[in-house]
Amino acid sequence: MDHVKTLLKAGACVFFALVGWNQYMEYRAAKNWPSVNGTINGIRVESHTNTRSNDNGLRRTETRYEVKARYQYEVKGMHYTGHRISLNSSTHSYSSRSSAESTLAQYPVGKVVTVYYNPEQPDKSLLQR
Template identity: 25%
Template sequence: MSLIWMLIHFFCAVFAAVGVGLLVAGLRDAWKSSRTQKWPRAQGTVVSTEELQHQRPVPEESGGGTRIHYEARIHYEYSVGRVHIGSTVVRLGPTETSNEKQVQATLARYLPGQTVQVAYNPQDPTESVLETGLHPLDFTRAIIGVIFLVLAVSMEFIARWFAAWL
């Protein structure tokens, strides 16, 4: 019987560790995204744009097969001092989506030849974004981390409740 309780506590600890790791990583990503608003700006030019399609597998429990995810690839160039830099990062955080219209809207905002304001990291000017600040998807990992923590605590309380009845 004590082996079962040790396994339950072990799984709770694993869920809690994964939850804390995801929560910390998610908050760090969100913090970094929020800092992009204060980055200096440089004038840049959109070189090319394209819509990428990625096939992602769907778990068997959800019907299997594949699902198409879309991504806007914006290639732009800018200069910091005498250094000419190229990038394709629109914003920090996840950019793939299953909503093709959202990608089309992003592509419509950035036309080849268009002049754009590029925000760049002053410590590493090769790190840049076209869209600064936080976006809802920036909190995805943090939210999943909180869910794992809630599951770990819930499993522990349920195990203690059952132990009290045995």
């Protein structure tokens, strides 16, 4: 049984290392992505509540608030819709609604924003890099 646990832990470590490496490489590439102007056409705060139990059976409920954006931009005559504010989605996940709303206030509907896009896949974009 200990052998199985060790293999599972090793597999999880490899998985998270690969995911982390891919995110790191995307982060590095995004620093050089070109930019265009875009327009915010939707933004909202969503709440997600999770209940977890610890080893002692104690239950803990946590609510997280995420800022969800929608923006339009154009690259070489093609129109795109973006949703990502940044590469790290946890950057826009908050433990309080007021913190999420302060990010929300930065992107009012109709605001012209700088959109950074992947030149090889223009449908992949960010507002912050």
